[in-house]
Amino acid sequence: MTMFLIKKADVGNIAQELSREYQIYGPMIEKGSGQTFFDRAQDLAEINLSAPIPSNPPKSVVFPQMERILSYEYDRAKNAVKMEPDYKIEPRALVGLRPCDLAGILCLDRFFMGQEFVDEVYLNHRKKMFIVTNTCVAPFKQCFCVCTDSGPAAGEGYDLNLTDLGKECLVEVGSEKGTALAAKLALKPANDSHLAMKKEKVDKSIAMFEGIAVDSKAWISRVMNRVTTGFVKEDVWEYVGDQCFECGACTFVCPSCSCFNIADVNNPECAGCADRLRTWDSCSYEGYSRMAGGHNPRKPVEDRRNKRFFCKLSYSQMKKYLRPGCVGCGRCAWVCPGDIGLPNVVTYVRREITR
């Protein structure tokens, strides 16, 4: 693998160079609230690679909360239809992605592009994307990527990966696009001693989980077995279901949740013109599976909760993603008003095993 070094003070040059071709997205600390958001940078200086894990995952860049997937016009007078798969997708670069969030995108990749059918809209986003990941040299309170094999260092799938080695940053190249960019920046080559320094940093980061990442203790493997084989007792799902407010927040902050809805919306300014929009949806919503005549095969909320956890924690999902559906970011635990973020649910299931 090709590796380079870049001076810490020059790291900004990467985004600068990318901004010639790409819209730049990255982690930024919002002034008023002090919260980190992953968003489009108006000013590249706002991007803060040492900001804490963003409140929102970068998912929306590749799978927007609402997007047009088709537009059409039905001219009734001429009885003619014009249709455009009008994706209008701009090239975008994600700079400073956390490894867990990269793993989230790789989940989405497998799901949208790696099965019988390819989702063309997603494919178009992905083709035009550049990804710069950032090794986590220290975890945050709610992190548990060590349990889900998604951090604190990125394995594959990045164009460039950065690791803070102190005065300098190690730049690992993961793709041809990455090679081309490194060439433009005329970086200094790195060697195995730098790789060893990175390993030391990562080992240290992993060692810090016990002291820092104290919010979530999610030991997932046993639980996956239980969830897959259907051995989780009714009353655990019922308890989890009872706690759920059906707000959908967990779904929306999850880097790997991908359920969506589709609706055709008429354009008020043009007779016969409509856009087909897809929007995020959540399997926890009551109307999610409702059918004609009001029949809903999936009524009780525990049915729907158990769907989400099955999706994150079963072998059949493992087959799809080649990893758990959960990437250990802990965001669902942050936002859940019912206190049933994934780590807690894992704990409830484990408690049942040891009971």
Next chain:
Amino acid sequence: MSQVLNIQNGKIVTVPEVATIEEIRDEIREVKTFYLSIDNKEIWNNFKYKSGQFIMCTIFGAGEFAVSLPPSPENDRFHITVRTVGKVTSALHGLKPGDKVGLRGPFGNGFPFEEFKGKNLVYVAGGIGLIPLRSSIVHALQHKKDFGRVLVLHGARTPDDLMYKENIKEWQSFEGFETYITVDAPTPDWKGETGFVHTLFDKANLPVENTIAFVCGPPVMFNTVIGELLKRGLPDENIYSTLERHMKCGIGKCQHCAVGRTLVCTDGPVYTYRQIKTLGEEI
């Protein structure tokens, strides 16, 4: 972007093909049959599907919905039969011959007819449950020599709710085809059977050995009929049904049609009762 990009494995995936409504026939209250043809002749000539598959139909300005393909894949005029239940289906009912719609598909698994060779086929349909079974029935009719007895049992609430009346007449006259009809609530002029559809089983001398049953209808009917079939000793893997779920993408991405660990749009809509039992959800 060329349309060809949107065809994967011979299917129209994202961008619908424009189709023209050639003719509309009334079936029963709230149900009409629409005869269609795809405008792009090349795609129309290469358009193939299997009995039991479905398509997504766009009504311009209203949206898209999932619909079965009732014609046999061979030698049968292409059509869909649709009941008005809401916004999109009502918009379709408001269209007239010559109007355009969009079609995407075919999607889903279809019936594994190869496995049915030499067997008796029993079709049990409640109300508009006959729509998704029609394709398979006509296929069986066209290949009668491949099968043993072929029985169609159709029940509806009233005589006015019986589906595909003209087809049923044809099927009745077809050698080796047995058709039994019943209604729950007869009108004064009704001369046929009354009672729920499973009450026909004795009259039909229902075969059980070497038999495949297809069951489709509202959830109550489904459960009663399955119960009766199992009681008579039909193995659960020989009972087939097509499931209906709320659908949006048709290609296994939106997850609206998830049932148990499967997706109705890609793993279904055809399931055996043995599979349905393990899905852990209502029908």
